Amino acid sequence: MTVxxxxxxxxxxxxxxxxERGSCRDMDPDTLFVPGAAQHRAKRVCASCPVRVECLTxxxxxxxxxxxxxxxxxxxxxxxxRRRPDVESWRPLxxxxxxxxxxxxx
Numbered sequence: 001m002t003v004x005x006x007x008x009x010x011x012x013x014x015x016x017x018x019x020e021r022g023s024c025r026d027m028d029p030d031t032l033f034v035p036g037a038a039q040h041r042a043k044r045v046c047a048s049c050p051v052r053v054e055c056l057t058x059x060x061x062x063x064x065x066x067x068x069x070x071x072x073x074x075x076x077x078x079x080x081x082r083r084r085p086d087v088e089s090w091r092p093l094x095x096x097x098x099x100x101x102x103x104x105x106x
Contacts, residue, residue, distance in 0.1 A: 016058060023049035033067040039074075046071035053094045060090040 019025060024032060024045050032042050046052055046068065056070020059077055066074055087093060 016054075018051045018054040022051045022055060032069075039068060042068045043071050043073065053091070053098055057089075057091045057094055060087075 027045065032045070034042055046055070049055070049071070052070050054070075056072060058064070059067075059069030059072070060081065063081070064077075069077070072080070084093075
């Protein structure tokens, strides 16, 4: 993704400085706004992304409806938001989950 680009969703990446470090920074943003099975291929870009938590936080906190964000599809994010309507800011929860995952991997 190019940081100054605006994807088909209308989201401007210029305001998200963390996106400059994303694994998708040099990709066409529309690559991450695909339907069906192509979404699972697009998610692979996120697997080892250094800003995955920031990206997913952006999508969840702002209820972004379209595209792959932080390794999750639209459907996956909607499901998570329905299961956790009490969460106002996703960053602390996602950070804690990432720390637990890192500790379990050791």
